[in-house]
Amino acid sequence: MSDPLLQLAGVHTHIGQYHILQGVDLVVPQGGITVLLGRNGAGKTTTLRTIMGLWHASRGTVRFDGGDITQSPTPDIACSGIAYVPESMGIFSDLTVRENLYLAARSVKRAGEMDEARLEWIFGFFGALKKFWNQPAGTLSGGQKQMVAIARAIVEPRKLLLIDEPTKGLAPAIIQGMIAAFRELKRTETILLVEQNFSFVCALGDSVAVMDGGRIVHSGSMAALADDRELQHKLLGLSLDAHQ
Amino acid sequence: MIRTLLSRDLPRSRPLSAMLLVVLLGLMLAPFLVSGARSLNVAATICVFVVLVASYDLLLGYTGIVSFAHTMFYGIGAYGVGLALHGMGPSWWAVFVGTAGALSLSLVLALVIGLFSLRVRAIFYAMITLAVASAFSVVASQMSDFTGGEDGRTFKVPEILQPSFRLFDAEILGRVVDGKLITYYLVFFSALALFLFMLRIVNSPFGRVLQAIRENDFRAEALGYRTVIYRTLANCLGALIATLAGVLMALWLRYVGPKTMLSFEVMTDILLIVVIGGMGTIYGAVIGSALFILAQNYLQVLMAQASAAMSGIPFLANLFHPDRWLLWLGVLFVLSVYFFPTGIVGRLRIKALLRGRP
Numbered sequence: 001m002s003d004p005l006l007q008l009a010g011v012h013t014h015i016g017q018y019h020i021l022q023g024v025d026l027v028v029p030q031g032g033i034t035v036l037l038g039r040n041g042a043g044k045t046t047t048l049r050t051i052m053g054l055w056h057a058s059r060g061t062v063r064f065d066g067g068d069i070t071q072s073p074t075p076d077i078a079c080s081g082i083a084y085v086p087e088s089m090g091i092f093s094d095l096t097v098r099e100n101l102y103l104a105a106r107s108v109k110r111a112g113e114m115d116e117a118r119l120e121w122i123f124g125f126f127g128a129l130k131k132f133w134n135q136p137a138g139t140l141s142g143g144q145k146q147m148v149a150i151a152r153a154i155v156e157p158r159k160l161l162l163i164d165e166p167t168k169g170l171a172p173a174i175i176q177g178m179i180a181a182f183r184e185l186k187r188t189e190t191i192l193l194v195e196q197n198f199s200f201v202c203a204l205g206d207s208v209a210v211m212d213g214g215r216i217v218h219s220g221s222m223a224a225l226a227d228d229r230e231l232q233h234k235l236l237g238l239s240l241d242a243h244q
Numbered sequence: 245m246i247r248t249l250l251s252r253d254l255p256r257s258r259p260l261s262a263m264l265l266v267v268l269l270g271l272m273l274a275p276f277l278v279s280g281a282r283s284l285n286v287a288a289t290i291c292v293f294v295v296l297v298a299s300y301d302l303l304l305g306y307t308g309i310v311s312f313a314h315t316m317f318y319g320i321g322a323y324g325v326g327l328a329l330h331g332m333g334p335s336w337w338a339v340f341v342g343t344a345g346a347l348s349l350s351l352v353l354a355l356v357i358g359l360f361s362l363r364v365r366a367i368f369y370a371m372i373t374l375a376v377a378s379a380f381s382v383v384a385s386q387m388s389d390f391t392g393g394e395d396g397r398t399f400k401v402p403e404i405l406q407p408s409f410r411l412f413d414a415e416i417l418g419r420v421v422d423g424k425l426i427t428y429y430l431v432f433f434s435a436l437a438l439f440l441f442m443l444r445i446v447n448s449p450f451g452r453v454l455q456a457i458r459e460n461d462f463r464a465e466a467l468g469y470r471t472v473i474y475r476t477l478a479n480c481l482g483a484l485i486a487t488l489a490g491v492l493m494a495l496w497l498r499y500v501g502p503k504t505m506l507s508f509e510v511m512t513d514i515l516l517i518v519v520i521g522g523m524g525t526i527y528g529a530v531i532g533s534a535l536f537i538l539a540q541n542y543l544q545v546l547m548a549q550a551s552a553a554m555s556g557i558p559f560l561a562n563l564f565h566p567d568r569w570l571l572w573l574g575v576l577f578v579l580s581v582y583f584f585p586t587g588i589v590g591r592l593r594i595k596a597l598l599r600g601r602p
Contacts, residue, residue, distance in 0.1 A: 052466055078468035090463040092456045094524070099452050104467050109449065136597060152467075 321490025396501025522587020
């Protein structure tokens with residue numbers, strides 16, 4: 001078996017006086033979608049932010065692509081090939097859609113030099129972006145802003161995408177479009193996806209890790225969890241039926 | 245051609261274009277349109293403030309850095325060239341030495357302040373800059389043997405810039421081409437070039453990163469940008485341009501002093517102009533400076549006329565008494581901020597914003 005792309009071993013993270021992550025062990029294999037599930041406050045977002053270096057681990061190690069990134073500064077982690085789509089989307093609202101994507105395309109000097117073929121590939125998932133290409137991103141709807149945030153993460157090939165609750169607050173019709181986009185994306189990208197929408201991740205996930213109280217309490221295949229309603233209830237306090 | 249000159253950042257509003265054109269033509273033709281030293285002084289001050297305010301907008305409006313040390317850099321430029329001309333005599337070499345020395349000092353100070361304090365939160369950075377600027381102002385006043393203390397220094401400028409200098413005997417459009425006119429156009433064209441340079445900076449990829457940092461510095465970091473470096477570069481750039489604005493003001497006034505160049509009043513003027521003109525627009529510096537400096541210089545005159553016209557009406561005549569001009573200036577500011585919360589340029593550009601950027 002090949003080495004995992006990302007590996008967290010015994011990671012502890014403190015935010016001020018709060019001890020949020022209490023020994024997270026997580027493995028993200030190369031390719032496909034790894035889903036990180038858990039109740040509110042379980043530490044999912046903190047895990048992503050710790051990987052990204054926005055909060056540094058106080059103990060434990062984070063290894064990515066063969067290197068230790070535990071204490072690396074955020075810009076270095078980003079440049080090593082990890083793209084992060086935060087829960088709040090984090091788009092630059094005063095800048096146009098084009099400028100938002102261009103800022104993430106670190107290998108080009110000018111917006112006009114962005115890879116046309118790749119942009120067309122992105123427009124294939126998120127057609128609205130082409131329409132609003134020169135519009136300030138702040139004037140777009142919530143769903144369109146989410147498209148900008150994800151498009152920005154994939155504007156250039158990355159080794160790993162960290163995506164935090166992409167369906168939060170989106171209308172069901174947009175979520176269906178998002179499922180189709182992720183299904184296409186996972187053919188080429190490795191994604192660590194934090195999500196509360198269980199039916200969304202059931203349709204997409206390859207492997208899954210469940211968090212509770214700042215630790216990983218279960219990991220395995222998504223299909224196995226989707227089939228085991230008792231386990232879902234035990235881990236997440238839900239049944240698939242209730243969320244479909 | 246114009247698109248290239250304006251770095252493809254056109255005004256995108258007809259009223260704004262018209263206002264900018266009026267200011268540009270007014271300043272360009274000021275020596276031929278107005279008579280008297282005071283009017284030309286107002287025009288030159290507007291030119292210098294356009295540069296000074298735009299360089300502050302680079303920090304506040306584009307990068308989100310709140311600094312109170314901007315007048316310090318302006319003062320360094322003015323004192324640099326002023327003291328060099330005072331000490332070395334009126335030569336271009338002295339102008340060069342003074343300018344180069346001032347730019348170097350500003351660069352070092354901006355770099356040190358930036359690297360040491362741009363990591364801290366905005367309010368603490370503002371406080372640090374305030375402390376450094378106040379200390380610098382006190383030092384400039386205390387070193388009276390060198391700086392002239394509270395009185396400042398008057399000095400002679402190179403011969404071609406001296407009022408008594410005549411380029412030729414003939415008049416152009418009824419005006420003698422003297423040293424004052426040459427100095428005015430030196431100030432005007434330098435200000436224009438610096439303004440266009442700043443427009444180029446904010447519309448460059450570097451400028452877009454600054455805007456991204458202003459909106460969300462964590463996001464910019466997560467995209468791989470070292471925000472401290474970008475903030476420090478913006479800080480240095482703003483400081484250097486403010487220094488050049490100070491050089492131009494010193495050459496125009498042929499005087500440097502702490503009240504004119506280093507006082508906190510100048511800082512509050514800059515802040516007000518940025519807010520009135522519109523933060524993060526660069527063009528706001530032009531509209532804001534023109535309106536503010538004109539109001540500062542002519543509101544009292546206008547009020548004197550209004551008061552005289554209302555001499556029969558006791559309450560109104562008192563209300564518009566020229567002594568109350570500061571009160572009315574304050575009222576005008578409050579109204580402008582109330583009706584134009586995004587500044588005059590921001591308000592005029594709302595429709596263009598929804599249309600998108602070409």
